[in-house]
Every structure is written in structure tokens, then in C-alpha cells.
Amino acid sequence: MQILRQLDVHPKVREEADILVRTFSGAIVTIISTIIMGILFMSEINYYLTPSMSEELFVDTSRGSKLRINLDIIVPTISCDHAMDTTGEQHLHIEHNIFKRRLDLNGKPIEDPQRTNITDTKAVNKTTEKAMEISSTETCGDCYGAATESQRCCNTCEDVREAYRLKKWAPPDPANIKQCQNDRSMEKIKHAFAQGCQIYGYMEVNRVGGSFHIAPGDSFSVNHVHVHDVQPYTSTHFNMTHKIRHLSFGLNIPGKTNPMDDTTVIATEGAMMFYHYIKIVPTTYVRTDGSTLFTNQFSVTRHAKQVSLFTGESGMPGIFFSYELSPLMVKYTEKAKSFGHFATNTCAIIGGVFTVAGLIDSLLYHSAAENRLGLALIVDATQVLGE
Secondary structure (H helix, E strand, C coil), rough: HHHHHHCCCCCHHHHHHHHEECCCCHHHHHHHHHHHHHHHHHHHHHHHHHCEEEEEEECCCCCCEEEEEEEEEECCCCCEEEEEECCCCCCCEEEEEEEEEECCCCEEEEECCECCCCCCCCCCCCHHHHHHHHHHHCCCCCCCCCCCCCCCCCCHHHHHHHHHHHHCCCCHHHHHHHHCEEEEEEEEHHHCCCEEEEEEEEEEEEEEEEEECCCCCEEECCEEEEEECCCCCCHHHCCCCCCEEEEEEEECCCCCCCCCCCCCEECCCCCCEEEEEEEEEEEEECCCCCCEEEEEEEEEEEEEEECCCCCCCCCCCEEEEEECCCCCCEEEEEECCCHHHHHHHHHHHHHHHHHHHHHHHHHHHHHHHHHHHHHHHHHHHHHHHHC
8 A cells, every 4th residue: 555655646745744645545546647648648649640631622634544443243143244435335445454253153263263355356247157157058947936027937046036036025945946956055045144253353444434334145246336145045034133342443542432342232133234323533642752642432323123135125134334534633632740739739638637637636635634634523522522
């Protein structure tokens, strides 16, 4: 107890002896006030070392820079990825590093990721090949009730499906169509929904509004128009459930949030079309050392609908991202706090806590002294009455 009393930094003057007295309560007050001063001092250091941030808003006049799109998207049941801008023309010279990784239905990788071409034109001459195939066939195949004046013969599986589509009939069962028995697309259809795909990486495009999408089916170009062929599949097959693990535009900066990260979108029906409208705000981040980072923040609005592949309903199943850049730019500037402000606050913390602790200790000491004095008077009065 005597050792603890030595910690009292507020010694009291004993009036009758004119000496300083250290008390147990004073030691407790000293310990508590020291802890409080330490906590406040560490908080002040953290505040001093954290740069303040100022914000500015002005018209974006920058030109010629690229827009980097970072993405990591998983489609559990189907996979394909393409890119096209808002005018319908393909991005023919995109700098990109996009990979596709095949996944099983449990989401586990099947093979190493493969780098993919965004603008896949492997089927550009599809219509020409089809015409050659028809011309080499001399027989007139059955259209299974869907023949018309303009199309009396269906020599390929594709012709039968097209005839049914024009009639707005449900697609026929390929197993009952003779032309589909040896069709190479049948094998492709069987495995189309037996695995998923992870599409990840980045691409750099011109800094203008545009779009990109992930959609099922075969893609090809006809007269410079990007086309998806989804006729081999029925609408109920398309489960467009997907998980957006990451989507951002530009570099990551402190305090930047990406609202679409770790978002899972469930398709409640077949052949769903998911549209994500993204508004991008160019952002400049100036560090305390003078270096500048250029990035983007964005907000997103979502829309979903079911489309029909055979009744003329507009749209097609897939995941579509349409982005538009704001004409305004936000500038964040880091500013270091002055040492004078830090020193002033530190002195205020030490002096303020020390003063308040002294007042509390003095109050406790005098209260205890008055209680002892009152108790002594009561004892003396009792003795006098006893005599």
C-alpha cells in the first residue's frame, strides 16, 4: 500500500504539520489518468500520421487516355465472352489480358486458365460454309411439318430449327430429327451446360462509353455485325445465374469501393437478360509526395427480364454491362497535418488530463478528510455524554 501511495502525483498538504501527504486514492487517480493520457496520445499520433483529404469537382478535360476494365466473373453453368461498343461495332484493337478457366458444376477448376480472344471471328464465314453444304446436297430433306413456300427443303439440322423458328413453334427434339443425328453441334449442345466458366483479367479500351457482355451460344460476324447464334438451345436451358467477384475501372486507391464486388445474381427463370447500367466518374488521387493516380469510381443500376428466343421478344439471354463516363471529374488531394497542430493537441491532452485528475483527487481527499473529522467529533461527543 505504501508503494502504491508513492505513485500519487498530487500530494496534499497536511495543514497541522505543513507536510505533503500521498494517498491511496491519489495513486488510483494517477494510474487512471496516465492510461487515459496514453490512449489519447496514441489517438493523436494516428490522427497526425493520417493525411487529411480534400475534394474538388471540376469538368473533365483530359483526352487520349485509356479506360482499364478489371473483371472476375463466374458463370456456373455456361460460358462465353465478347465485347462490343454502344454503336454495335466490335472493339477490334482492344488491349486485353482476359482468361477463361473451365469449372465443374461445383465451382472447382477443371484445367489451367486459357487466354481468350475477345472478338472471336472464327465463324465469320459460317453462312458461306452453310451455303456450300446445302449446294453439295442433292436430296430434299424433310422439314417435319414446318416447310414453307420459300423453304421446302431442310437438308441440315440448322434448317429444321430455322423453319420451326419462323413458324414460331417450339424447337423440335433433335433426337427425332434425322438431319441432327450426325450434326456436330449436337455433341456441343450436350456439354454446353455440364460445366461453368470463370472469366477474369482486364482490358483497356478507348475512354468513351461502351459495353461488354457475356452471353451463351456461338458468336460470329456477318457484314461487320456481332451476332450470337442461340438456336440450338431452348430458352429453358439458359441459366444465367452468375457471381461478380470483382468489377472495377482503373487502379485501386485508398477509400475506393466497388459496389459490384462479391455480388451473386440468381436467375429465377430461363433465358434471363441481366443489364447493368454503370455510371463512371473519373477520379484523380494526389498523394502527399506529389504523385498522381488516375482511376474511376462508379455506381450501378440493374435491370432483368426474361426473353423469348422464338416469339420475337427483344433481347437475348446474357449478362450485359453498359458503361457511360461522367463529364465531371473528382479530385482527392492528400494533405499532411502540421507538426505545430500535433504539438498543441498533445500539450492540451497532457495538461487537461493532469488538471482534471488533480481536481478529482483534491475532491476525494477533502471529502475523506471531512468524513474523518465528522467521525472524530461524533466520538468525542459520545465520550462527553458518557461521563
